[in-house]
Amino acid sequence: MAQTEVERTEAEDPRLREFEARIERGEKIEADDWMPEEYRRQCLRLILTHANSEIMGALPEGEWITRAPTLHRKLAVLAKVQDEIGHAQLIYRVAEDLAQPYGKTREDFIEDLVAGRAKFHNVFSYPAPTWADVGVIAWLVDGAALVTQSSLLETSYGPYARILKRICAEEAIHLKHGEDIVLTLAGGTEAQRAMLQGALDRWWRPLLHFFGPPDEVSPNTARAMRWRIRLKSNEEMRQQFLSRYVPKIWGMGFTVPDPGLRRDEATGRWEYSDPDWDEFWRVVKGDGPLTAKRLALRRLSHEEGRWVREALARPKAAA
Amino acid sequence: MLEVYEVFGQKASGEPHMHVGSVLAGDRELAYVLAKECFARREEYVSLWVVARRHVRKTSPEDAQMIPHTTDRRYRLGEGYRISVERWRALQARRRAEAAARDGAEP
C-alpha cells in the first residue's frame, strides 16, 4: 500500500516512538491518547466489523424466535438476540470515539452497513433452515466468535479490551445454550439426529471460512500484530477452534463433511481440505446466499426505527 | 460555592476507572487536586477522573425495585445449563449401548 502524506510525516514523529514504547511495555491506548493514523484506522476497521457482525448475527436467530420448540427455548433465543444487539451498542460506542476525528457516528456506520458498504462476518449470509441450525449457530458460530474475541482481550486498545470482557462472558453463555440444543437433538430421535447432522454439514465450510484465509502476508497485518491490535493469526485461531470442537462433534457420534480432516499427531496441527476460498471472498464482498435479503431486512428496521431515534435525540421533547 | 465531586481512579493502564470516593471543592480543577491528595497519596493510580455529583444520575430506591429479577431467568445464566452434563452422559451411555448391541449381533 502506498504511504500517504500523513503516514510519512508520522514516521518521523517522536510521538510514534513513544507510542510504540508504550505498547512494548504492555500499556493500553485510550481514546484521547495520541495514536498513529494507521493504528486508528485499523482499530476502527476491526471494531466496526465486529459491531456489524453482532447486528447481522442477530438476524438468522431472530427468524427462529417465533418458531422455537418450547417456551424455555424461545426465551433463551430471545435473550441471546437481545445480547447480540446489546453487544453492537457497546462496540459502536467504542467505534464512535475512534471515529471522532472523521466526524462519524453510529448513524453513519449503520448507513454504511445497510448500503452494503461495510464488512461483516461471512457466516451471517447463510440460511438457518432448521431448528438444528439454531443450535449449531449458537454452539459453533458463537464458539468461533469466542475464539476470536478472547484472543482480543489482550488488545492494546483499552476501551475495546474492557467491553470485550463483558461480551465474552455473555458469549460463553450463548455457547452453553447452543451446546444444550445440540446435545438434546443428538440424544433424540433419528429424525432429530439427521436434522443435526444436516446442520453440521451446512455450517462446516462457513465455519472454516470464519477465521479468514491462512496466509496473511499484508503489511497491514504485520503492523496490526506489532501494535498488538490483533494477537493471533487467522490460522492459529482456526486451529484452536478445530482442537476445541472437532473432538466433541466426533465424541457425540457425528461427522463433519471433510474426509481430509485429521489431526497430525506429531505436530498437533489439524489438516483440512481446501475449503474453496473463492466462496469466502464472494460472500464477504456481499454476494452470499442471503446477504442481500438480510441487509434489506436490516435496512427496513433502520428506516422503521428512524422516528424513535429522532425522538430520543430531542432531549426535552414533550411526552 | 463548594460542591461534591465524585472521584474515579484507574489502578493500571487498561483497567476500568472505579469509584473511590468523593471530595468537596470549589471547582473542577481544585476537585482534581484534592482527589490526587486524598486518594493517590499512598495508593497508586495511573489516572483519576472527577465529576460533579449533581451530574451523576443514580438509581433511586424506587428504580431499584423496578429492575425486575423476579421471573425465572435461568436461561440467561451459566448454571441454567448444568443439565447439559446429564445430556452428554446420557448420549455417551446410549452410544456404548448401541455399540455393544452391534458387536453382539455381528458374530
Ligand SMILES: [Fe+2]
Ligand atoms: Fe455477541
Ligand SMILES: [Fe+2]
Ligand atoms: Fe453470541
